[in-house]
Amino acid sequence: MVTNITVDDIHSGDFLVLSKIRGRWGAFETLEKWVTGAYAGHTAVCLRDSEGKLWVAESGHEDEQGEDIIAVLPWDEWWEFELTKDDANPQIALLPLHPDLRAKFNESAAWEYAKSMSGLPYGYHNLIFSWIDTINGNYPAPLDAHLVASVMTVWTQLAPAYAGNMWNEALNKRLGTQNLSLSEIIVEVEKRGSSFGELLAIPEQDNWVYADGKSTSCVAFVFEMYKEAGLFGELASSIQVTEFTIKDAYSLKFFENNSSRLPKWCNDGDTVKLPFCQIRGKYRMELPGYNTMDPYPHMNERCPSLPPKYLRPAGC
Template structure:
């Protein structure tokens, strides 16, 4: 991925899984559309690289600007807020190359290594957040098999090795979730606690 763009194309959309249960108040899809519209007028080139191309991918179109995307979406009977919830696909390649955040890049390697088999074809890791990565039950569950230095001289025994850092990492739900088809594509998560449904 050297020389490729960071995952800004997909990061903007990976957290929007539902029409109304992902936006921190007072934000909603209408505010998002308004910001995109204003930004599209002020910085059309920037808007094109940030979200217009991604919205075109969701519609299966090319080269439409934001107003045309909204019109095309309405023609298809799809509201703009519904368009925003269409999951990012790992195989989408943008004009500046394949887009992946750091966590998506790591999970792409897991996927290539076969960790998501037999459901690999139904997993798009660009929909994952950092939490989604560490809750996967891909890691050593038997603490006795961790290296002896891992929790040495620590009053709290973590279920993982924290190699470096001044503060202890807290990873709620670490190593607890079995991957499932279309994982993280329809998960509500509202602030301030970002509590998710049981199967997300």
């Protein structure tokens, strides 16, 4: 299914949610969905420039060197790739912003943020920390913090540069140290009378700057833009969007809640009228909990996520 989109109906700030089911990204997203309870595995955001041209800003775009980076692409180029070249078989939904939020959306601030991040690497540094919020409430069996430490240790031996990128620098930031190796980090944690599980659960901070710049995963990039564009209002300073999973993101009450205002082409040809617009994919996308949660201070910093129900206490 591919929707015949009228691009004029897409606005700055509209959220793109993707579920890729084949290949490397399909495998990675399946793991991500399992540990977080999300029903999607990748995100991007739409932006219009001062001349009205539509663009897509995305953390996780593969460049010509095969590196995953943050990029701002013309809509036509992005859409053409997803339709004809993306071998991960993406299912794609457009989640239009609520009109009240759209009216608040500061387009120039969003563009300034997007341009400041363009070309930076995808946010591997803090990727796993949006998932791990608690000492033992985020690990599906047989995972636990000890097994995570073991996997990290082996991975560090096999691919030290990759391992350092994925967690060493982030763990050092949590300890307030610099350049400690993983084994030194584990020793330091023990010295302080803490545990590796407690260290992993320390919330990421949006203002942390890593060796290669600010680090944002696909969803953190979009929601950091939302912060810069004013959508979180006075709560912005008390919310760390690098702690958001994709499930947290689409659950936020930021999106259109009146189906009569959705574009006429939205879900065209589908017998089920979704509360958002699925624009590509053989399989119908579901987003349980979609558009139900008001933002609040320190949200998503202490949330368990255990399958199969992924129950989440209020205010975590």
